[in-house]
Amino acid sequence: xxxxxxxxxxxxxxxxxxxxxxxxxxxxxxxxxxxxxxxxxxxxxxxxxxxxxxxxxxxxxxxxxxxxxxxxxxxxxxxxxxxxxxxxxxxxxxxxxxxxxxxxxxxxxxxxxxxxxxxxxxxxxxxxxxxxxxxxxxxxxxxx
Numbered sequence: 001x002x003x004x005x006x007x008x009x010x011x012x013x014x015x016x017x018x019x020x021x022x023x024x025x026x027x028x029x030x031x032x033x034x035x036x037x038x039x040x041x042x043x044x045x046x047x048x049x050x051x052x053x054x055x056x057x058x059x060x061x062x063x064x065x066x067x068x069x070x071x072x073x074x075x076x077x078x079x080x081x082x083x084x085x086x087x088x089x090x091x092x093x094x095x096x097x098x099x100x101x102x103x104x105x106x107x108x109x110x111x112x113x114x115x116x117x118x119x120x121x122x123x124x125x126x127x128x129x130x131x132x133x134x135x136x137x138x139x140x141x142x143x144x
Contacts, residue, residue: 003048004056006110009131011038016131037075040137045077054080058098100124109140
C-alpha cells in the first residue's frame with residue numbers, strides 16, 4: 001500500500017500549532033533543519049513501515065523534494081516519494097489541488113476539507129486529520 005501525508009497543518013506547523021517531536025539526528029537538525037514533525041509521526045511511520053507500506057508526502061508547498069526528504073531523514077524516516085506543487089503542476093492534468101491516483105497512492109492523509117471534497121469528486125481515498133486532534137495517530141491506524 002502507498003500512503004501519503006500532507007505537510008502544512010497535518011505533519012508540520014502551519015496556521016495551527018501542535019506538539020512536535022524532537023528530531024532523532026539532533027546535531028544535523030540544528031545544522032540543516034528549520035521545521036519539526038508533529039508528535040506521533042515517527043511512531044505512525046514505523047507502524048506503516050512494519051506493514052511493508054510505502055510512505056510518501058504530497059504537499060501544495062514548493063519546498064524541494066530534497067528538503068522534504070531531509071526533514072524526514074532527520075527523524076529517522078525514509079520516504080519512498082515526494083510530490084510537491086512543482087511536480088503536481090508538471091504531471092497532473094486533473095483540475096484538483098491534489099490527485100493521488102496519478103502517483104499510485106492508495107490513501108491521502110490531509111487536514112483540508114477542500115481536498116476531501118475533491119476526493120469525493122474524483123474518487124480517491126482520503127482521511128481528514130484535524131490539527132487539533134490529539135488522537136490523530138489512532139485514527140489513522142484504525143483507517144489503515
